[in-house]
Amino acid sequence: MFRLDNRVAVITGAASGIGAATAQLFAEMGADLVLGTHSADDHDIESVRASIVRLGRRVTVVDVDVRKEEDVNRLVDAAADEYGRIDVVIANAAIARRKESSILSDIEWNDTLDVNLAGVWRTFRAAIPLMREAGYGRLLATASTAGAFEAWQEHAHYSAAKAGITGLVRSLAAELGPDGITVNAIAPGIIETPQTLDAVNSLGAEGVGETGRTQPIRRVGVPLDIAKGFLFLGSEDTSFITGQTMIIDGGRMLVRG
């Protein structure tokens, strides 16, 4: 159970953090993978690829800028061409850029919304026709506790985009339910990833460590905690769960949400 044998999953932002952990867990559970990576970022997709190959699964890596429709379509086409199917999409690619709001430019606002919200939409959109044809699909996104469930100062653009994902999955769930496609998101709390460890744009190691001492479950969240949630939501067992944003945060929102 919660296996993904011979299922095909497309994952964006797969070179690090939550995306990489999800790719690895999915491969362990029998899935073949099409991984989107943004080569301009300094992440090591080759180690992710190698670990999947070691697990005996097939993997295709595509360089993708989720701001570009043609890139996203190329990613999804790679899955269709090489594997003939797409069972699961994990729209996970995102950026966090700290900026005080009175000096947040239109360009910066648009850029974050373009990656974090429209990027999710573009990835889902590209996969819908094939899923609809199959009468089966799992469209999943990485949201955040920031935005829909809590404030994040100097991250109005990030928060707005991530809160937008909760509305996106709700409405798509209603629209695509008749096609047998479920649409859900996970809102991670503070998870130790390259993004959160960035002290300039996010909490940094100290801030991340502090949450591990104060939140109800007294340890720092790790990418595998989120990957296991995606495994559940990506499995056949969740055909009646749709439109949800599942919080995985060690209980932090319960006491300060």
Add this chain to the structure above:
Amino acid sequence: MPAGRLGGRTAVVTGAASGLGRAIAMRFAREGATVIVSDLQPEPIGTRADELPTVDVIDRAGGSAVFVRADVRQPEQVDALVTRATAITGRLDIVVNNAGLFGLSPLLETTEEKWDADLALNLRSQFLMCKRAIAQMITQDAVDEVRGRIVNISSQLGMTAAPGATTYGVAKAGVAQLTRQLAVDFAADGIIVNAIAPGRIITGTQAAEREYLATGATDEATRFSLSRTPFPRLGRPEDVAGAALFLASDDCTFISGHNLMVDGGWLAY
């Protein structure tokens, strides 16, 4: 350790003779758990009374289960249930608080006695089970940081109001808050507490539901539910069992206090 996601684990499922509890017990047993099937009587209720008791179904499939008769409204019976379950391996790993009963209770027709009785069945019972189970769980050694997992069955009707569902809705909203409270209070002890809020699940214990399952014929209530559900079908007990398995399994490591809706998108819509 026996194979399966719950191999070697002891799980109590209340209200497990019928419906959701029965499906959860059967799924847990398939995943290797020793399941304590608790209910007022071993046989399924309603139009499914002719079917085999849950423990016999599990037994025939090669699983491990025992029936323990318990009225979870009674503290001493809750004590006995937890003691009996713990005696098997010395641990109580999983509790699913599912026992309860839906019924309408329009305010002006609801007596004080009915209010008390309905809340005792649908909310106080879960308080009693959580209290007794957590008292046991916190004495156990942690396995991968976790001493025990509790899954409380709440309801969509605790999050949105349906006409006349006064006592049931209040009780189930209470279950969701009890879940959040205990998740916070016992997280540091390694107790993970989550809830599932089922939407319209067709258990087949009522005549109209059985008819729908057999022939697809719909009554007015079923047609309304279908019109409100993005999914092209209504829920099955197995949908809830899959969610319960996730929340009871080692895959549920950093999630606590969550009220997971299994409703085919009803509330999202």
